Each structure stands twice: as C-alpha cells, then as structure tokens.
Amino acid sequence: MKISVFDDHDHARCIACSIETAEARAASEGLRLTPTRRRVLEILLEEHRALGAYDILERLNAEGKRAQPPTAYRALEFLTRAGLAHRVERLNGYVACTAPESPHAPVFMICRKCRAVAEAASDAAGAAIAATADAVDFSLEACVIEVEGLCGECARQGAV
Amino acid sequence: MKISVFDDHDHARCIACSIETAEARAASEGLRLTPTRRRVLEILLEEHRALGAYDILERLNAEGKRAQPPTAYRALEFLTRAGLAHRVERLNGYVACTAPESPHAPVFMICRKCRAVAEAASDAAGAAIAATADAVDFSLEACVIEVEGLCGECARQGAV
DNA sequence: ACCCAAAGTGTTATAAAGTATCAATACGAG
DNA sequence: CTCGTATTGATACTTTATAACACTTTGGGT
Numbered sequence: 001m002k003i004s005v006f007d008d009h010d011h012a013r014c015i016a017c018s019i020e021t022a023e024a025r026a027a028s029e030g031l032r033l034t035p036t037r038r039r040v041l042e043i044l045l046e047e048h049r050a051l052g053a054y055d056i057l058e059r060l061n062a063e064g065k066r067a068q069p070p071t072a073y074r075a076l077e078f079l080t081r082a083g084l085a086h087r088v089e090r091l092n093g094y095v096a097c098t099a100p101e102s103p104h105a106p107v108f109m110i111c112r113k114c115r116a117v118a119e120a121a122s123d124a125a126g127a128a129i130a131a132t133a134d135a136v137d138f139s140l141e142a143c144v145i146e147v148e149g150l151c152g153e154c155a156r157q158g159a160v
Numbered sequence: 161m162k163i164s165v166f167d168d169h170d171h172a173r174c175i176a177c178s179i180e181t182a183e184a185r186a187a188s189e190g191l192r193l194t195p196t197r198r199r200v201l202e203i204l205l206e207e208h209r210a211l212g213a214y215d216i217l218e219r220l221n222a223e224g225k226r227a228q229p230p231t232a233y234r235a236l237e238f239l240t241r242a243g244l245a246h247r248v249e250r251l252n253g254y255v256a257c258t259a260p261e262s263p264h265a266p267v268f269m270i271c272r273k274c275r276a277v278a279e280a281a282s283d284a285a286g287a288a289i290a291a292t293a294d295a296v297d298f299s300l301e302a303c304v305i306e307v308e309g310l311c312g313e314c315a316r317q318g319a320v
Numbered sequence: 321a322c323c324c325a326a327a328g329t330g331t332t333a334t335a336a337a338g339t340a341t342c343a344a345t346a347c348g349a350g
Numbered sequence: 351c352t353c354g355t356a357t358t359g360a361t362a363c364t365t366t367a368t369a370a371c372a373c374t375t376t377g378g379g380t
Contacts, residue, residue, distance in 0.1 A: 006296075006298075032356080032357080036357095053337070054336070054337070066359090068359070068360060068361080069338070070338090070339075070358090070360085071359075073337095073338065074358080089250050089306070090249050111298075118296065118298070120292050121292075122289060124288035124292075125285050125288035125292065128284035128287075129285045129307060132280050132281075132282040136166075136278065136280055136312075137166070137311070138278070138307070138311055139315045140307050141309040141310070143307045144250055144304065144306040144308075145289065146249070147289060147293055147298070147300050147302070147304075148301055148302045149293065149300040149301040151297070151298055151299075152299075192327075192328080192376085194328070196328095197328095212366075213367075226330085226331095227330085228330070228331065228332085229368085230329085230367090231330075233368080234329080238328095252366065
C-alpha cells in the first residue's frame, strides 16, 4: 500500500472528486454548502497539509473579502461536522477529508519535516481502542489518533 | 479490569508513589527536579484531570509566587520530556503520568462530563498503528491517542 | 576554593488560537 | 408572502503559547 498524499498524484482530480462528493452530500442530506463554506473546503483541498483558521482567513482575505476569525471557525465547524474536514489536534489545524463518502475514525500521519498530513484508516487500531475502552468501562464517543514522524520521502532524504 | 482513576482510590498513596518515582528517576538519570518543577508535578497529581498551563500558574500564584506563563510552560515541558506528565492535545492541558516507571504510548480516556482523564495502555492499538504506519511507508516517532466519551460512573448517571 | 559553561529562572512583551455577543440578512417551509 | 430559523458580519475579548534577554544557580574541572 502506498499513501498517495505523500507522493505525486493527480491532485486536480483529487480536489474535483471531493468537491463533487461534498455537493452530492449537500444535496442529499440538506447541508448548506454556501459559497464561503465551499471556498474554505477548496482551500483545504489545495494542500495536503493542516491549515490553521487564520491561514484560511488570510487566503479568503487575499481574494478581496474582509472576513474575521469567526467566519473561518464557523466554516470549519460546518465542514468538520459534515465529515468533509477534520481537525488535527496536534497542529491546531484542519485538513480536508480524503474519504468523505464514508464515516470513519481517521488516523493522521503527520510528517514533521514536510508538514504533509495523510489520512489513513486502521480498523485494527479502532477495534483495539474500542476493546480497551470497553475493558475499563468507558463509553467511547470519539477517538483521535495522530501519529508524528517522517514520511517515506523525507526519511529517505535523511531528514533530521 | 477497572480503571482506578474513574473510581475511588487511595489518592494520597497515588500521589506519594508518583513523587517517589520522580525523585528516584531524578536521582538516577540526573534530572533536576527543582522546587517549581516538583510543585507543578504535585499540582498535576492532585487531580486526575487535565490542567491548563494557566490553571497551574494560578495555583502557583495562590501560594504567594509571582510566576509568569513561561514558568508554567517550562515546568510542564520538563515534566513531559521526563515522562512524568503528558500533554492532552484535545484539552490543551496536562496530566501527571500514572505509570512513570515505564516508557509507553498512552491512551487517554477523557470523560466529557466529569472531565476526568484516565491513562490506559493498549499494546494492540500501538501495534496496529505501527503496522499501519509501516504499510504506508511512514516512520513513526510519536503517537497521540485520545478518546472522548463517558466514564462508567457518568454513563450510569445518565449523562447527556 | 575558584572559575566556567550549561542549565534554570524572572520579566517584559507579544504572538497565535479561539469565542461571546448582537445586529443584519438570506432561506425555505407553510 | 411571511414568519421563524440558519447564516453571516462585525466588534471586542479570552485563552493559550512563545520570543527575547538579563540574571542566577549548579556542578565539574583545576
């Protein structure tokens, strides 16, 4: 298995596909993918990196808006609730979801050198954690798994 | 298995034991457990809850100090590097480590009602995540696993 | 005992991240 | 059309975190 985010891939297609899914979801589930929300999703999709709310804000404002912090936070909250984006706790940032069709407990792989963030899935990890929660009588509602290290590319380049 | 943090337990002993371990580690590994650092560890040990740096600061200053933010952050950084405390990303907070003897990849169970934070361990989850990282050619260095939900007590009380 | 370098602390200032509030507006079900 | 709800705009503020620099303590070498 290779994880495309860390390598070259058809990024235009990657974006188009996500937007398409978002629109389909919006149509079928009554979500309101307003212009700002849609634009924020596009901005997130432009990079496989976590962007902070203020990064988003900067980019919105570079396009002529006069947006204030709540604008970014509201759009990001909408997107995360809709499963179209995820918050990366470790980075106080957000990434577009790369598998918005299906609900899932994502595992993020954060390269500390190139800052790329890849979304993987690990049913085994999810199951193990569910079992642990169960064993200690804890009723699990949400799960954050974030891994930090080096992506293959950076590791081969002998990153410090 | 029961997780003591969510239930009654001999907390005084729990604190004493951790401080003792910290001192032993300091002696054997050349760590400098200075008065402020030690006091911060004690403060963290007082509750099985995540405290923010500014909570710590407040408590230090309630005791007559005139500490500024960097004082708290420095002590917390020392403690986390030494493995005596952990940062809980989800809460922007810190908890004392409940198993400071051995290095480990902790799993935090965060009760969203009573705010208690329990530290569990799941070798299976760690192994699954390591396998996932390996599969995508990612070289893992650190791993954050944080679970949110309800502890048994709060769940039984019919928490919302 | 004395000096030095490294580690630790105090202090000031500021950056970065996130939220409360309220007025104005757009939207869509009836 | 119109009423109620969701969304947006705008102002101000809180919380979290760090940079920078001077000063102090500590422990090893001589």
